Amino acid sequence: MKPFTVNIPQAVITDLKNRIQNTRWPGAPDGAGWQWGTSEQYLKELAHYWVNGYSWEKYEKQLNQYPQYIAEIDGIQIHFQYIKGNGTNARPLLLTHGWPDSYYRFHKIIPMLTEGDQSFDLVIPSIPGFGFSEKTALTSVAVADLWKKLMTETLGYQKFNAAGGDVGMGITKALASKYPAVVSAVHFTDLGYPMGQEDPATMTDEEKQFALFVQQWWYSEGAYAMVHSTKPQSLAYGLNDSPVALAAWILSFGSAGASPDVIEAAFGGKDEMLTNIMIYWITQTIGSSVRMYKTDAVAQWGGAQPLSKTGVPAGVAVFPREAQFPKEWAERFVNVVHYKKMEAGGHFAALEVPEAFAGELRSFFYSVK
Template sequence: MNTDIRPFRIDIPQEDLDDLRARLGRTRWPRPLPGDQWRRGVPVDYLRELVEYWRDGYDWRAHEARLNGFPQHTTEIDGHEVHFLHVRSTAPDAVPLILTHGWPNSFVEFADLIGPLSKDFHVVVPSLPGFGFSAPPSGTGWDAARVARMWAELMDRLGYSRYGTQGGDFGAYVAPEIARIAPEHVIGVYLISGLGFPTEADLPELTEAERETYTALMSADWANGVDHHALLRAAPQTFAYGWHDSPVGALAWMVQKFKEFNASGKPLEEVISRDQILTNTSVYWFTGTFGSSAWPYYDSSGFAWPQGAPGVPTGVYSGPPGIRRLAERHTRVVHWAEDNPGGHHFTAMDQPDHLAADIRKFFGAVSREGSGW
């Protein structure tokens, strides 16, 4: 196995940009279906305006240059080429921290977070296998534990013997899994959300207030939208043809999920900018990874909320709608915020400064008191 760490730079060929623009211009638009806005999916007028901006207003080269402002590398782990950002801090006591993105996101999720974090942390941001510039899985049977082993190897290869882990969405499964695999190396696990979410099996022991939390959780848009878990588990290859061939079809799918995952109570465009959505979508488009990024779903047997790692201190950016005592059945929770802003799926994109401050608070406490844990 080649363990070399090689410099990497994003350089999308101009012909790929020209092809994208041409495809956007040849869109065969469907008729709007009857019903209120968003009732049948992404409204035609909404998407047409966004597509026109993607074609004539959005500047990929500017965002490509910005992403290339972060030191990027590739290395082979477990037989797969892994792409990652590695931003070293100038702080003498900086804590190494590995961030894991989720779906339908990419390493782009952390573009606004890296700067604030790098004041106090050596930041490592790998692309999940099959996402962006990382090679896709070569076979079936992949899970969060396999990715966690790869990330532990990556941190060892970078020379970090003690470090923190962070994640949201699928990253919320990977981050604690690293601590289970390498507990002697992980000083703390920090998750955006997901711990202690009540299930139907918990109902008999819930208080009246907690039952109301469960009801609200089950009625949220992100819990009742398009069931991407079932869709990607059942027929990802079928849908990948459309996403891979039609940038408008791919964008519509992304916008659908970004809207459903937005639980802030505000319109999507007030929470996540058009350029953020388009940069993330463009990475998927140019790397052809709409299909390969579905593996966390088609390789799963069902859905379950993430669980923390016993014995390793864990912090959560947004506790509710999770219930702390439920999370503490399997996790050593030492930080459980209830009033942080940004109650939705994409906190790193919407609230990078608040998220960085909370991560700093958690790992500051872990670093000071870690010998007692």
């Protein structure tokens, strides 16, 4: 482990602002709004604020507020935050982000989970190919192997808890499936989607309704995942070269026809949204991050054995602006001992409703003996 500090040269920020100001805007159909993709009107306003109102220096200091490290595991450089809880018996908890967010996904809940009697030793890594970890795309199962070594060999924990959503869900599920002897409990905010491989005869009515919703959503909003899984390199050239293109692609995932205030709230606010985008920009990891979809897809197409259902106790929280999967769907993959419908929040709940999300994690993990 080597201490790590985010320290981006001013020349990178100057170049960013020049690129934003030199954007060639494509134009948009009259009255397009968000229905054709990211709104050009909104994006122009955001670009102006990005150059003239947003302060990277402020958020760089925020990123450096908590201890960060680099560790080499199996020859791969892994960046992670490591914050010890101040309770007398703090429990180790590994938090894994997804796409298009980053380790910054969890910054609001760090003080909530490291204070008080029911506290945690938080380990928050950047997935390889994301943020300040090495720019290489691995499968979710391969990342789970690295996380197990990070927790047990680098940090020395005999057992630990884990939570994740989106890409982090797949990694956390793989951890529980492969390493039940060291994973005490797991928590999820999603558990994948029906992709036509399930036998309808085995599905409940609620699961069939969920499958119909997912099919409709996939055709209207799922283009990003298809591109990532098939032609990630073609996409990477433009996103790595233009900050406005990068922002447009990330925001199109969060829009789904929503209003700008909802989109910003989903990322925790406008400044937090831009900070997350900045992490991709300054590390030039948009290409390697989207390639992870291809690595997972190739492994699946190549006949990789599906993970077995894990017996590790699992908690599940379904937020209202997340796909509403029923408990029966979750029980196909994990040992559900806790299932809760949340009152507010969406895909990035740790940013949008941090108090509720932190309370859910604390309540679940401290209920597991």
